Amino acid sequence: MTHQLTRSHSQESKVNENRARMLISCPDRAGIVAAVSQFLFEHHANIVQSDQYTMDPEGGMFFMRIEFDMDQLNERLPALKEHFAAIAASFEMKWQISCVSEKKRLAIFVSKEDHCLLELLWQWQAGDLDAEIAMVVSNHEDMREYVESFDIPYHYIPVTHDTKAEATKQQLELVNGSADVIILARYMQIIAPAFIEQYQNRIINIHHSFLPAFVGGKPYHQAFERGVKLIGATAHYVTEELDGGPIIEQDVGRVTHRADVNELKRIGRTIERVVLARAVHWHVEDRILVHQNKTVVFN
Template structure:
């Protein structure tokens, strides 16, 4: 019996019909919380979750995540956005407003190793990843049948050094205007600025090392040669600097001199899949704000 779900979109939960999230970043100063709270109150909204963080009360940055309910949200959302613009201008806010029932659309890029992809599919199937998996793109055909059993389109685009530019152009054409987030689930290819630019802070990579240690290729071999006692994995947004983008999540596990490179890889796979899944979940739940090359994560 095939138990896979044949729909790549999570159903809208009843409470999500009239719920929205607001993300705000701006220079810190007095009256910010009061202004946002008063605005929502005057518009009849009920705040159900409120997170805030200030980097430095003396001239630093302020970050806020607000989740609220508002009756007839669909009909009133445009007016709420227009009215809030005046407050945003006053406090120099960068802000976004997301209705919860508009699920973020994901494209997962994968190569031959399947553990991170499988974890994302499992969490999505269990209802823990509240998003739409719009497609999987791979430079290998190995997982085509498995992915399509979930009702998810699978695009096989081979990549060689000679065809890399053309392959990436095909990828751009496939994802264009169709996805909100690209997840590099052990894709094992360096993506070019042409792909990064339109998806700034919307491409998440899992690096099989506790960055900034052991950037680039074969980090487990590097770790083994160095004789480390802790290995880890890092989920980060992709920038033009190799493995140098804003870090979202990291985790580690102790190892010993008895663990060879293959053992490090085996241990590392568990860390990788958990760390990547956390980062993707936090992104689709609008829990991450990026400032310069750092992230504020309300989790």
């Protein structure tokens, strides 16, 4: 059965086939904006949004995100990229140009807690999440029927101490070539270093605390013990350091002495899903640049 909560087509139709996004990071120096905007102008591209940030005018890094429209984008993009490469080289840029109409493909990893997965599915079916959901991967079978009702493939890969290496291999085979970004939507297993290396700055985790407070397991228990007056959630890119990767977004909610651990979890669930959804949004819209374990978010 295909689920009745089908993707809103009226929303999809508004995607502009001729819109592209450009991301640039390079050492700052005079003339970057002039060179890039002159290049786009000469290629008849119309800048519709532009953000930039200079870490330090003297010797710092420069970051830029441009959205532009260009007629016949698809046909002309290869040449555009080729021409831009020369400019990029002269400024030592790391850069990318992507078509807005080529949606990023998500692989969502989930364990038993379903609220973050459900939030992403909802936003997606409502037309609010500009991405494709390529698959859901889980170490439990619980969510299969629900996920498949949306015509989304569901892969059950159990993980035990002994099968961990095998599971990682299976996961990588599934996502390689099929997913551009991995979302750990309360996936309670450690991701193997080999996996992290392959998806650098493309694995988003939601940690259920206001990092760096309460790193590691059972953060709501830790928060309860410490008696904090706000609880939080943190979306971050996964690095080899547990809960130590670049922070994308955080938010908090107020709690009182009345809240026991279960109530903290209940309040926290809404914070977690809102924070994760925002981070995924920004990622799929190419709004995030990473530099030295920190993020620049042009939102």
